[in-house]
Amino acid sequence: MQEAMHAARLVAVHSALLALLDEQQGEHPRTLDAITVTLSRDPEIGGLDVVYMAGGMPVAGEGA
DSSP: OHHHHHHHHHHHHHHHHHHHHHHHHTTOSSOOOEEEEEEEEOSSOEEEEEEEEETTEEEEEEEO
16 A cells, blocks of 8 residues: 555656746746756755756756
């Protein structure tokens, strides 16, 4: 059961990241081809950084 839940979470993350990539395509003249996501968990603060890439170079980013 635990493996099935893990697989379901991976599918959900994959779908969400593809949606972010597709959403950003219209805002950037260069074609975006990758996303780098960094998650951090600290007892006081958590973080999420997303970097959008085109041709191996970062072209935009956001964080929370």
